[in-house]
Amino acid sequence: MSPEELVGLLADADRLAAVSALALGARTNPEIVERTGIDGKRVSKAVTRLAKAGLVGSDADGLVLHAHLFADAARAAAPPKQYEDHGYADPKAEATLRAFVRDGQLTGMPAQPTRRRLVLEHVARSFEPGVHYPERAVTELLEPWCAAGATDHVTLRRYLVDEGLLSREGGEYWRSGGPVD
Incomplete structure (x- = not known):
């Protein structure tokens, strides 16, 4: 997921709140509703969109946030390190x-x-x-x-x-x- 795609995905307040709740340990839609105060229909829509984009998945215990995608996007967005060349072949x-x-x-x-x-x-x-x-x-x-x-x-x-x-x-x-x- 590119940095731009991630930012675009989180530009929606409901999706951002759902990701925050998942990052804080929520594992189900009702837990996200409880932690965010957003109604169930909006949470379901946000989680569906997050899952479709690949940021959220599921396992036997419920929903899982693929947090490694944040680090991947940050690395992709960082400019490459520029090293000063001092003119030595060694x-x-x-x-x-x-x-x-x-x-x-x-x-x-x-x-x-x-x-x-x-x-x-x-x-x-x-x-x-x-x-x-x-x-x-x-x-x-x-x-x-x-x-x-x-x-x-x-x-x-x-x-x-x-x-x-x-x-x-x-x-x-x-x-x-x-x-x-």
């Missing part, structure tokens, strides 16, 4: 970056050294190989990565230097490691 690398980088910002820093190295190599791509940057320029390049609050630019710069991805001398920094773009 699916494990992409999965790691999806976990720690969103929209060009760090959402966390991995504790595992190999995963942390991958994230830092990704950040290091912000720096052109062979270009020397004054500390202020390094700060300007790293601050957007830190906007989500997972780390600060000073710590991130220290990680990059400690991992050998940036080198420093005399107040200047340059990219000295990591993959070649």
Whole structure:
């Protein structure tokens, strides 16, 4: 049942009330009448329509609401998840970056050294190989990565230097490691 069909089916107040009563445990038309206050003829008409559409069925104990159809309709209505592509061919690398980088910002820093190295190599791509940057320029390049609050630019710069991805001398920094773009 499509989301539109389900919404259309429940747009009628009697059918909606009948579904609510069934969801709360009613198993027969008289129980639906009792719980909703709707007269028997209207309840019978609503249940017939719900059964015809497949939202209501029956078993040995009486009426049964096929509640799983709500979840199915919700899944069908949800937009597909869009994953940011970070440009890596390795699916494990992409999965790691999806976990720690969103929209060009760090959402966390991995504790595992190999995963942390991958994230830092990704950040290091912000720096052109062979270009020397004054500390202020390094700060300007790293601050957007830190906007989500997972780390600060000073710590991130220290990680990059400690991992050998940036080198420093005399107040200047340059990219000295990591993959070649």
